[in-house]
Amino acid sequence: MSNRRRTTLRRKRIGFAAVAVACAAFAAWVAVATAAPTRPAATKVTLQLKWVTQAQFAGYYAALEKGYYDKAGLDVTIKVGGPSITPETVVAGKAAEFGLDWLPNLFATREKGSNLVSIAQVFARSGMTELTWRNSGINTIAKMKGKKVGVWCCGNEPELFAALQKNGIDHSSSSDVTIVNQPFDMQLFLKNQVDAAAAMTYNELAQVLETKNPKTGKLYTLKDLNVFRMADPKVGTGMLEDNVFVRSDWIADKTNQATAVKFLKASFEGWIYCRDHQAECVNIVLKNGSLLGRGHQTWQMNEINALIWPTPRGIGLPPTGAVAQTANIAKTYGVIKKAPQGATNYAYATKALAQLKAAGVNVTGAKWKKVTVKVTVGGK
Numbered sequence: 323m324s325n326r327r328r329t330t331l332r333r334k335r336i337g338f339a340a341v342a343v344a345c346a347a348f349a350a351w352v353a354v355a356t357a358a359p360t361r362p363a364a365t366k367v368t369l370q371l372k373w374v375t376q377a378q379f380a381g382y383y384a385a386l387e388k389g390y391y392d393k394a395g396l397d398v399t400i401k402v403g404g405p406s407i408t409p410e411t412v413v414a415g416k417a418a419e420f421g422l423d424w425l426p427n428l429f430a431t432r433e434k435g436s437n438l439v440s441i442a443q444v445f446a447r448s449g450m451t452e453l454t455w456r457n458s459g460i461n462t463i464a465k466m467k468g469k470k471v472g473v474w475c476c477g478n479e480p481e482l483f484a485a486l487q488k489n490g491i492d493h494s495s496s497s498d499v500t501i502v503n504q505p506f507d508m509q510l511f512l513k514n515q516v517d518a519a520a521a522m523t524y525n526e527l528a529q530v531l532e533t534k535n536p537k538t539g540k541l542y543t544l545k546d547l548n549v550f551r552m553a554d555p556k557v558g559t560g561m562l563e564d565n566v567f568v569r570s571d572w573i574a575d576k577t578n579q580a581t582a583v584k585f586l587k588a589s590f591e592g593w594i595y596c597r598d599h600q601a602e603c604v605n606i607v608l609k610n611g612s613l614l615g616r617g618h619q620t621w622q623m624n625e626i627n628a629l630i631w632p633t634p635r636g637i638g639l640p641p642t643g644a645v646a647q648t649a650n651i652a653k654t655y656g657v658i659k660k661a662p663q664g665a666t667n668y669a670y671a672t673k674a675l676a677q678l679k680a681a682g683v684n685v686t687g688a689k690w691k692k693v694t695v696k697v698t699v700g701g702k
Contacts, residue, residue, distance in 0.1 A: 364397035365581050370418035371403040372477075372564065374506070375611045377596075377622035378524060379422070380603040381444070385592030387606045394584040405506055408476040410438055413569060419578075420585060425562040425645070426484075426652045427477035429662045437570040439664065442586050442671040443640035444593065445629045448553040448560035449523040450481045453511065453530065460517060461548050463557060464489040469517035472504040481552040482520060484559035484655035506613075508533075523551075524625035528618055532701045541697060559655065561648040562640060563629070570664075579670065587674035590637050590685065594678075597627055597687050618701025624692055631687030636679075638671035 371379050382400060385391050391398040401418060403409060409421035410431040421438075428440055452471070454460040460469065463485050473482045479501075483493045492498045502516050508529045511519035521527040527549070535542050553560030566586065572578050596603035604619045612619055630637060645666055652658045678685050 364395050366397045368399045368418040370401045370409045370412040370421045372409055372422045373403045375402055377607050377619045377626050380596045380607050381593030382589055383606050383610050384595045384603050385588045390588035390591040394588045405474050421567050422564050423477050425565050425648050426480035426657050428567055429652055429658050429665055432665055433658050438567050439570050440565045440567045440666045442566040442638040443562055445564040446633045446641055447629050448563055449629050450552045451521050452518050452550045453521045454518045454548045456546055456548055466518050467491050470500045470502050472502045472516040472519040475503050480657045481559050481561055484651055484657055485557050487655040524622040528621045531697045559651050561651055562644055582670045583673045586671050587677055597631055615702040617698030621695045624695050628692050631690040633686055636675045636685040639668055
C-alpha cells in the first residue's frame with residue numbers, strides 16, 4: 323500500500339472518530355437538556371400531635387399517606403403526643419415547627435411568656451364533655467363540689483376549670499374539689515374511682531359506650547350517663563380546640579412563611595380527603611398504629627368530622643367571633659388574666675384556602691352530615 327493511501331485512510335479514521343465523539347457529546351447534551359429538572363430537597367418539618375395516634379389527627383396522616391405533603395415539597399415527621407405531653411412546650415423548645423393544641427391553653431401559655439401564635443383553627447367547635455353516672459345524683463356541674471373530678475393534664479383543663487369556676491367551685495382548692503389526672507382510658511370512671519370524668523365526644527364517651535355493664539352484661543348506653551357538653555349553653559364554657567400553632571420568631575422568616583402556607587394547604591387537603599373518604603381514613607389511622615380498634619376509630623372519624631364540617635369560612639378559619647368568645651370565657655373564669663394580644667394570625671391559612679379555592683376544591687363542606695355509627699364491643 324502506498325504512503326499516500328495510508329495517509330488518506332488514517333485521515334478518514336480520524337475524521338470518523340471525531341464525528342463519533344461529536345455525536346456522543348451531542349447525544350449527552352440532549353439527554354441532559356431533556357431530562358426532568360432536578361427536584362429541590364424537601365423541607366423537613368415536624369408536627370407535634372396533642373394525643374396518641376387516632377382519627378383526631380386523621381387529616382395529617384392522610385396528607386402524609388396521599389402524598390399531599392410530598393407534592394408540596396415537605397418532608398413531614400409526625401410526633402405522637404399523650405396525657406403527659408404539652409405540645410406548646412415541645413414547639414417552644416424547638417423540637418417541632420408545628421404543634422396542635424386547644425386555643426385557651428395557647429392563650430394561657432402566652433400569658434406565661436411563650437411566643438407561640440395560632441395560624442389555623444381546624445376544629446370549629448368544642449367536643450369536650452364531663453361525664454357522671456345517672457344514678458350518682460350528680461346531674462349538674464355545681465353538684466361536683468366536694469367530688470373527685472377527672473381531667474387530663476397539660477393543656478386539657480381550661481374548659482372544665484372554667485365550668486367549675488362558673489359554678490362557684492375553685493379547682494385549685496382541695497376543699498372545693500379533688501382534681502384527678504386521668505389516664506389514657508376510662509377505667510377510673512368505669513370502676514367508680516372518680517365521680518366525674520372528662521370525655522371527648524369522639525373518644526372517651528365512645529370508650530364508655532363500648533363497655534359492658536357487669537350487672538347486665540349489656541353495653542352501657544347514654545341513658546346510663548349524665549353528659550355535660552362544654553359547648554351546651556347550659557354549661558357555657560365550650561372553647562375552640564385543635565388549632566395549628568408555631569413560634570412567632572419562626573414564622574417571622576419569609577421562607578418559613580412559605581413553608582407554613584404549604585403545610586396548611588396540604589393538611590387541609592388531608593382533612594378534606596377524610597371528610598369525603600371516612601372509611602379509608604380510618605384505615606390510614608389504623609395503619610399508623612392506633613391503640614384502639616376499627617369500630618372505635620370509625621366512631622371517632624365521624625365525630626371529628628362533625629367538629630370541623632361544615633365550616634362556612636373554610637377549614638382553618640374560626641367561626642366569626644369564636645376567638646373572641648374563647649378569650650372572653652377564658653378570662654371570665656380565670657383561665658387567663660387578660661385578653662390575649664397577637665395570639666392568632668390566620669393570614670397563612672387564608673393564603674392556603676385561596677389556593678385550594680382557585681383549584682375548585684370544596685373547602686367549606688356545606689353539605690356534609692354525620693352518619694350513624696354502630697357502637698362495637700371494645701371498639702373492635
